[in-house]
Amino acid sequence: MERTLIADCAERIGETVKISGWVKTRRDHGKIVFIDLRDRTGVLQCVVTPDTENYEELKRIRPQWTVDFQGIIKKRPEKLINQDLKTGSMEMEVKEFKILSEAQELPIDISADELGLHLETLLDFRNLTIRNEKVGAIFKIYAEVLRSYAEYLRSQGFVEIKTPKLLSASTEGGAEFFKVKYFEREAFLAQSPQFYKQAAVGSFERVFEIGPVFRAEPHFTSRHINEFIGLDAEMGFIHDSNDVMDMLEESMKHILTDVKKNCQDSLKLYNSDVEIPEKFPRIRFSEALDILRKEFGKEIEGNDINPEGERLICQWAKKKHGSDLIFLTNYPWTIRPMYIMPDPENPRETMGFDLLYKGVEISSGGQRIHQYEQLVENMKKKNLNPEDFSSYLEIFRYGMPPHGGWGLGSERIIQKILGLKSIKEAILFPRDVRRLTP
Numbered sequence: 001m002e003r004t005l006i007a008d009c010a011e012r013i014g015e016t017v018k019i020s021g022w023v024k025t026r027r028d029h030g031k032i033v034f035i036d037l038r039d040r041t042g043v044l045q046c047v048v049t050p051d052t053e054n055y056e057e058l059k060r061i062r063p064q065w066t067v068d069f070q071g072i073i074k075k076r077p078e079k080l081i082n083q084d085l086k087t088g089s090m091e092m093e094v095k096e097f098k099i100l101s102e103a104q105e106l107p108i109d110i111s112a113d114e115l116g117l118h119l120e121t122l123l124d125f126r127n128l129t130i131r132n133e134k135v136g137a138i139f140k141i142y143a144e145v146l147r148s149y150a151e152y153l154r155s156q157g158f159v160e161i162k163t164p165k166l167l168s169a170s171t172e173g174g175a176e177f178f179k180v181k182y183f184e185r186e187a188f189l190a191q192s193p194q195f196y197k198q199a200a201v202g203s204f205e206r207v208f209e210i211g212p213v214f215r216a217e218p219h220f221t222s223r224h225i226n227e228f229i230g231l232d233a234e235m236g237f238i239h240d241s242n243d244v245m246d247m248l249e250e251s252m253k254h255i256l257t258d259v260k261k262n263c264q265d266s267l268k269l270y271n272s273d274v275e276i277p278e279k280f281p282r283i284r285f286s287e288a289l290d291i292l293r294k295e296f297g298k299e300i301e302g303n304d305i306n307p308e309g310e311r312l313i314c315q316w317a318k319k320k321h322g323s324d325l326i327f328l329t330n331y332p333w334t335i336r337p338m339y340i341m342p343d344p345e346n347p348r349e350t351m352g353f354d355l356l357y358k359g360v361e362i363s364s365g366g367q368r369i370h371q372y373e374q375l376v377e378n379m380k381k382k383n384l385n386p387e388d389f390s391s392y393l394e395i396f397r398y399g400m401p402p403h404g405g406w407g408l409g410s411e412r413i414i415q416k417i418l419g420l421k422s423i424k425e426a427i428l429f430p431r432d433v434r435r436l437t438p
Helices: 006-012 119-124 133-155 194-204 241-262 264-269 285-296 307-321 372-381 386-397 410-418
Strands: 016-029 032-039 042-048 066-075 090-101 179-182 185-189 206-214 227-236 282-284 325-329 346-350 352-357 360-367 403-409
Touching (some): 006 016, 006 032, 006 042, 006 090, 016 042, 016 090, 032 066, 133 206, 133 227, 133 241, 133 264, 133 410, 194 206, 194 386, 194 403, 227 410, 241 264, 241 352, 241 360, 241 410, 282 285, 285 307, 285 325, 307 325, 307 352, 352 410, 360 410, 403 410
Parallel strands (some): 282 325
Antiparallel strands (some): 016 032, 016 066, 032 042, 066 090, 179 185, 352 360, 360 403
C-alpha cells in the first residue's frame, strides 16, 4: 500500500491507509494504547487495541521509533476532539504495523510543546530538539523567508548568483575574518559577497545571492553568530540610495506578507502576529542621535549607535509611525566601508543606510562608488593601499553604472518575527566562538 501523509488523512475518512513517521508519544490505558505519530505534515493519534496484528510486539514501541501504521481513518467523537491539533478531529484505528527502526532511550524529553531547555542543552542535542514541533516551526518559517526573498527579486529582474567563499584577501578589512590554509597559501573565508556581486552588476545589472557569510567576531551576545546566511542583492543604474531602500522595503514587505499568509500554524506556536507597515520611516543618522538625546536622554559614545540606541529608535518608530521597521540613512563617512558613496551634499556623511527591525539592525546597504578615480581616492583617505585591492579595482576600469545594494541577515529576521531570545535558535546547527558541533 502506498503511504498517505497525515495532512491528507482528512480526505480519507472511512478508508484504510498506511502512514509512516516517528512516535511522538505513547499512552497506555489498560489494554488500549494511544500513539501520537508525527510525519513532516502533522501529528495523528493512532489507537491500538488487542485486536491489532502483532499487538504484543507493539508494546515495545517507544518515542522516536519509526514505524508504518496501517488502519482505518475515523472521525473522533465530538467530546474527544482535540481543538489544539489540526488533525484533532480524526484518528487511526491501527490494524497492522511495521517497525522500521528503533531509538535508544532519549537523553531529553522532546515531546513537550514547551521544551523549557537551557539554550546550551537545546543546541547540544540539536539532532533531537529540531524534531520538536515548536522548534521545527522555526525552520518552516525560515524556508518561507528564503523562498519569498528569491521569488520577489526574480520578479524584479534580479539574477541569482553564487560567489566564492574562499578569498585571497578579506572583503571588509579589519580583523574579523577567518584564515584557512589553501594548499601552500593563506586564504580567507568570505565576510560578504560584496566585491563579486558588484562585478556581476557589470554584466547582469541586478543580482542577488543567498549564501553563507563568515565573521570572526568573538561575541557572546543574543544577536551575533560566526556563520550565517546572508540575503544579498546589488542593482545597477540607480539614481541614489533611495532606489536601493525602495527595493529592500518592497522585498521585506513581500517576505512578511508571505510568512503571515503561509505560516499561520507555525506563527501560532509563538503567538506571533506579523505586522506589515504601509511605509518604513526613514531618518538621517544625525536625526536619530537627536531623537535619542531629546526623547530618551541618551548620549551616544563613539561614532555609531549601540544596541540600546537601536532598540530605543525602534521604540520611537513604533510609537511615532506605527512601524516595527525603520531606515537610518546618511551614516558618517568614518564608519562606512571604502566603497560606500560619500554624500555629494555633505562628504562627512555617506549614502549608506541600515534597516532596523524590532530593535535590531537586520540590514546594511547603500549606494556604491562606481567611478575608478573616486574609489581610489576614497581608499587613500581611509589609509588603505589601493594595490591591496587591485583585482577589485579592475571592475571599475571598464564602465560601471551607478549602483547599490544591501546585505540582509536572514536569521535576524526569523529571530525578530518569532521573538526568539537568541539568534542561535534560528540556525539549524549554529557556529559560535565555542561551538563546532554537532
